[in-house]
Amino acid sequence: MKRIIALLTFAAVLLLSLPAGAMRLSLRGGLTPTPLDPLMPIDDTDCDGITDADDPNPKSNTFVSTVSHDKASIGIDADYSYTYKWNYSWFKRDPAVFNAELCRLSSLIAGLGYHRNGFDSPEASDDYYSVSNVLGSNMDLPELMAAHGMRVEEYNLNTYYSDGHVTLVDMGVHTVKLGRKSFDVVLIAFRGTNGTWAEWNSNFEVGHTLDNCEPELMRFKYGVAQDWNDADNHMGFDVTANRVMELLDEFYSQRLEKRRNVVYWVTGHSRGAAIANLCAAKLIDAGKTTFAYTFACPNNTVDPNAGAARYNTIFNVVNEGDLVPYLPFTEWGFTRYGVSANMEMTEERRSEWKSMMGETYDFADTTLDNALDKLKAIMDCRNDAYSYTCSCHGDGTDDSIKTSNWYFTSSNRDKAIAKTPACLAGYYKLELEDATFYWTHHCQPPIFFMQMLAAFMCDRMTKLEFADYDIADKYESAKWALATAALMGVGHPHYCESYFILADDVTAADFR
Numbered sequence: 001m002k003r004i005i006a007l008l009t010f011a012a013v014l015l016l017s018l019p020a021g022a023m024r025l026s027l028r029g030g031l032t033p034t035p036l037d038p039l040m041p042i043d044d045t046d047c048d049g050i051t052d053a054d055d056p057n058p059k060s061n062t063f064v065s066t067v068s069h070d071k072a073s074i075g076i077d078a079d080y081s082y083t084y085k086w087n088y089s090w091f092k093r094d095p096a097v098f099n100a101e102l103c104r105l106s107s108l109i110a111g112l113g114y115h116r117n118g119f120d121s122p123e124a125s126d127d128y129y130s131v132s133n134v135l136g137s138n139m140d141l142p143e144l145m146a147a148h149g150m151r152v153e154e155y156n157l158n159t160y161y162s163d164g165h166v167t168l169v170d171m172g173v174h175t176v177k178l179g180r181k182s183f184d185v186v187l188i189a190f191r192g193t194n195g196t197w198a199e200w201n202s203n204f205e206v207g208h209t210l211d212n213c214e215p216e217l218m219r220f221k222y223g224v225a226q227d228w229n230d231a232d233n234h235m236g237f238d239v240t241a242n243r244v245m246e247l248l249d250e251f252y253s254q255r256l257e258k259r260r261n262v263v264y265w266v267t268g269h270s271r272g273a274a275i276a277n278l279c280a281a282k283l284i285d286a287g288k289t290t291f292a293y294t295f296a297c298p299n300n301t302v303d304p305n306a307g308a309a310r311y312n313t314i315f316n317v318v319n320e321g322d323l324v325p326y327l328p329f330t331e332w333g334f335t336r337y338g339v340s341a342n343m344e345m346t347e348e349r350r351s352e353w354k355s356m357m358g359e360t361y362d363f364a365d366t367t368l369d370n371a372l373d374k375l376k377a378i379m380d381c382r383n384d385a386y387s388y389t390c391s392c393h394g395d396g397t398d399d400s401i402k403t404s405n406w407y408f409t410s411s412n413r414d415k416a417i418a419k420t421p422a423c424l425a426g427y428y429k430l431e432l433e434d435a436t437f438y439w440t441h442h443c444q445p446p447i448f449f450m451q452m453l454a455a456f457m458c459d460r461m462t463k464l465e466f467a468d469y470d471i472a473d474k475y476e477s478a479k480w481a482l483a484t485a486a487l488m489g490v491g492h493p494h495y496c497e498s499y500f501i502l503a504d505d506v507t508a509a510d511f512r
Helices: 002-016 088-092 100-112 141-147 197-204 215-220 235-255 271-285 347-357 365-376 382-386 410-417 446-457 463-468 473-488 496-505
Strands: 023-025 031-033 062-071 076-085 128-133 136-139 151-156 168-178 181-190 262-269 289-295 314-319 339-343 402-407 429-434 438-443
Touching (some): 062 496, 076 100, 076 347, 088 168, 100 128, 100 141, 100 181, 100 262, 100 314, 100 496, 141 151, 141 168, 141 181, 151 235, 168 235, 181 235, 197 271, 197 446, 235 271, 262 271, 271 289, 314 496, 347 496, 365 473, 382 446, 402 410, 410 438, 446 463, 446 473, 463 473
Parallel strands (some): 262 289, 289 314
Antiparallel strands (some): 023 031, 062 076, 062 128, 151 168, 402 438, 429 438
16 A cells, blocks of 8 residues: 555656646647656647547547638738648658648748747737647647647747847747657748848848948848858858747757757748748758748758759749748749749639638739839849949949938938938938038938838838938839839738648649
């Protein structure tokens, strides 16, 4: 009897010592304990991360769901059917072989990356996704990951850094048992841009390698910019990716130390895709088995080896009508790691969009093409972005980056100066001249115009303010082309819904 009591006491102490993360939501409501070691393999016939005892259908890993997309600021309140499969056994396959079901699931996870925890600033967007099915109602991404047996940690880089090179990333790990063998799957899922100036600023901060530049632009030079470790990569994305890799090391040391059979699953949309793409490349370079699926991934590197065969486990799905994946331009030397599928939103797919969103898919291809052509003409390479070519601050090869205006009174001049958003300080030179009239001489390198676009995207400038701004002649046609494209509609092609649709149709043959 004493031995039984001792064993019971030991078991009670062990249960009480479990961390909060060792409890999970029951499929039937309430809380149920997971196995004592959250990384112990579980009995899971269909490999969906749910124990057979708790699984409503232990022989099926298909989940009929409803996705909810809410963005009150522009009147989006959409609910639509979405069916996905979740099968951890996929991760014993060759990661270089395209997996259509994994691509579809990854697109959902990338969309769910936009959840309320990632929008903690008053300036942030109110764009949220959630999913409901037999596992729970209105689940955000961490809840869905936990429902599929993952031990989840959420990292908001705003907690650690005060600049704009930040993101929200959800990391989860699940131990899979196949026969007598087991392995660990680590999911790394990134949120896209949260709508703030900080993150939009980072999106356009390509960085440079100039030996000589104006002092205020030295902070964007490789070797000076903190945490920018790879000169080939886009500065803003690489800084953020490197910071995430440090957090991944922390996650590994806390959850997976001494475990050797680990595979990585990486995904994200838009900015999240750019960071996911770089992190996947870094994992591959470190010899890690990596499955990566990105959606609306911007170009993020000038690495001439980005298309090397070793990166063929990175699959990038691109909507050819989406502005974002064109930036920064290939004409400026940029590309992305892995292979990409450039997909068209056909009439059939647009009809599916309408059934999901309750509105017509809005896209003007000729307007977008014109905007792209005008924008790519403002420079030839990344270093040009940070170069003054005016005769007053540069080599005098191109004075079209300069505006000079006169005003009858100093107060009128002050009002004109105030039209430049404060967040653009440091990206231009302003000289004042008092003579018969009150003059301003405003010199604007290409990075000024690019960051002006960032200010426009995060509503630091209204459409009217953007269109009315006295930009230098070099950028005037690009400004009007982009303003027109914004009015005609370039948003829908970037929505996660367009990528849900494309992910459902893309095949291995589409990737180049």
